[in-house]
Amino acid sequence: MNEMSPLPLTREAFEASMADYRAAGVARADAIGNRGPLVLDANGKLHPDILAAYWKHGYYIFEDVIDAGEIDALRHDAQVMIERAPVHRDAKVDAAGRPAMGLDHQRSPYVFAKPLGDPWGGTGQLGGRHPSKMSEPQAAADAPQDVVFLMRGMCQEMPAALRLYGHPEILAVAEAINGDDFVPFNDAIFVKQPGLGGSVAWHQDGVTHWDAPNWDEGIHGFNFQVQLYPATVGNCLWVMPGSHKLGRADIKGMVAANDGSDQLPGAVPLVCGAGDVTIVNRQMLHGSFANSSPDLRISITFGFHRRTSVLGAKAALSVESSDVYDAQRIHDRAAVIAVAIDARQQVFPMETPYNYKPFAGQEDAFRFNEATFDSVIRDYNTKDLAI
Ligand SMILES: O=C(O)CCC(=O)C(=O)O
Numbered sequence: 060m061n062e063m064s065p066l067p068l069t070r071e072a073f074e075a076s077m078a079d080y081r082a083a084g085v086a087r088a089d090a091i092g093n094r095g096p097l098v099l100d101a102n103g104k105l106h107p108d109i110l111a112a113y114w115k116h117g118y119y120i121f122e123d124v125i126d127a128g129e130i131d132a133l134r135h136d137a138q139v140m141i142e143r144a145p146v147h148r149d150a151k152v153d154a155a156g157r158p159a160m161g162l163d164h165q166r167s168p169y170v171f172a173k174p175l176g177d178p179w180g181g182t183g184q185l186g187g188r189h190p191s192k193m194s195e196p197q198a199a200a201d202a203p204q205d206v207v208f209l210m211r212g213m214c215q216e217m218p219a220a221l222r223l224y225g226h227p228e229i230l231a232v233a234e235a236i237n238g239d240d241f242v243p244f245n246d247a248i249f250v251k252q253p254g255l256g257g258s259v260a261w262h263q264d265g266v267t268h269w270d271a272p273n274w275d276e277g278i279h280g281f282n283f284q285v286q287l288y289p290a291t292v293g294n295c296l297w298v299m300p301g302s303h304k305l306g307r308a309d310i311k312g313m314v315a316a317n318d319g320s321d322q323l324p325g326a327v328p329l330v331c332g333a334g335d336v337t338i339v340n341r342q343m344l345h346g347s348f349a350n351s352s353p354d355l356r357i358s359i360t361f362g363f364h365r366r367t368s369v370l371g372a373k374a375a376l377s378v379e380s381s382d383v384y385d386a387q388r389i390h391d392r393a394a395v396i397a398v399a400i401d402a403r404q405q406v407f408p409m410e411t412p413y414n415y416k417p418f419a420g421q422e423d424a425f426r427f428n429e430a431t432f433d434s435v436i437r438d439y440n441t442k443d444l445a446i
Contacts, residue, residue: 070175070254070351073196074293077348080322081292088327091300094120097228097336105235113236114276117303117340118329124228125285125334129219134287136217137248137357140210144169147205160216165438168216170209172257174198175349178208180260185376189260189346191314193321196351198255206255210248212440213359214395220246220359221427221436222406225399227413229283232338233363236281239416242369242393244280244362245377245443249347251294251357256350259296261310261323264341266375267446268368269307276304279341279446280364287359290331293352296345297326303340310344321348366417369444376445384444392442393417394435397425 068076093116098106113119125133143153143160148171153159161168172178173195179185180192213220223229224246233241250256265279284296302308313323323344329337339345341362350356369389374382382388397418404412405427418425425431 067195067197070196070199073194073349073351077293077322081328084297084326084328085292085330087325088330091116091327093118094122097121097124097232099228099231103227103231105232110235113338113340116300117276117343118298118300119338120329120331121232121336121338122332123334124336125223125226127334129223130287130334132219133217133223133285133359134357136219137210137250137287137359140168140213140216140248141207141250144207144210147171147203161212164212164215165441166211168210168212169207170211171205172208174202174206174255175257175351177258177260177349179262180258186266188264188266189262190311191260191321193258193260193346193348195258196349202255206252206257207250208257210250211246213246213248214399214439215436218402221399222403223285223359223399224361224395225401225403225413227411229336230396230400230413230415232283236277236338237363237365240366241363242366242389242417242444243396244282244341244364245440245445246359246361249284249356249358249360251347251350251355253294253353253355254351256294256356258349259347261314261321261344261346263302263308263344264362265446267372274306276340276342277365278368280362280368281338281340282360282362284329284337284339285359286331286333286335286337287357288333288355290329290335290356290358291352291354292328292330294347294350294354294356295331296329296337296339296347296358298329298339299323299326299344302344303342308344321346364444364446368446372446374445378443378445388442389444390417391435392439392444394425395439397421398427398431398435401425402427
């Protein structure tokens with residue numbers, strides 16, 4: 060006899076089922092702390108206590124890094140991208156009937172999910188790194204067929220995001236963690252619309268270096284998330300503190316041992332204000348639940364690696380699988396940082412620009428202008444360095 064699968068929970072029942080888990084997670088996060096201002100010393104280096112706290116727990120929340128004016132510009136540009144998305148995943152026009160954004164991009168900027176759905180859990184997508192499916196509460200009867208879940212290509216389509224990519228304090232953190240020859244990974248904007256946003260099943264980001272002889276807790280790099288709106292306990296990212304040190308997690312086994320529930324014990328919610336910036340180690344076990352809350356979350360996510368982790372590595376995740384990352388490929392993708400630093404400087408001339416060592420002395424060749432937009436920024440994400 061076939062077993063009947065349980066009916067999906069209503070939004071209300073799903074919210075109720077999360078209440079105790081959320082309260083316990085918040086208490087655990089408060090006990091750990093791991094949040095505060097982004098403090099650089101007189102030489103522009105990240106404060107060693109923050110760095111130690113990051114390596115200990117695998118994450119850190121920097122409070123109030125991006126000011127209100129910059130957040131407004133980012134919200135505006137993100138909203139334009141959302142409005143210009145194809146009206147559903149197979150459409151060529153947006154909701155207003157205009158040609159959708161990105162039809163001329165080599166990689167489509169948009170990834171869709173079903174309302175409150177889990178597009179990756181239990182599938183082989185992205186190297187099969189999301190082995191277990193999340194709860195999928197019932198969406199409202201009038202929910203759209205598809206919702207924007209991820210947006211890619213921000214440095215090409217969002218002027219404010221290109222400037223963010225050159226943010227001096229953010230890049231100082233990347234240097235502190237990965238060394239001054241750090242290199243980019245990729246970027247993606249997670250859009251969690253209220254009552255509609257999909258879940259991101261529990262996973263670890265890194266896929267290539269788990270069995271490397273020189274494996275350590277930093278070998279797969281880390282991701283920033285810049286929060287454009289408050290990230291609440293009802294819609295935020297959850298992480299498992301310390302899991303970046305433990306090697307590959309048996310996620311299916313963990314869910315099975317938890318009576319099949321995706322409310323994995325020990326995790327903490329990364330509750331943030333707008334303008335806060337998180338760092339999360341790419342070896343951390345992390346995920347987010349369907350956004351049944353009334354609050355929008357938009358998280359601009361971009362990562363960086365040690366150069367040694369990437370040089371000579373074979374492509375993984377959503378990068379063309381035949382690619383091998385040689386010095387030229389790294390240079391071409393890292394040039395986005397150099398151009399972003401100049402794009403930022405043109406708008407914030409009073410700020411001291413970040414000095415990106417791999418491009419020291421080449422600044423004039425990588426000013427932000429029409430020529431470098433075409434040669435460096437256009438379709439830059441076909442050169443992502445995913446591992
Ligand atoms: O923000 C989220 O909901 C998911 C983020 C995530 O999975 C990632 O950055 O790898």
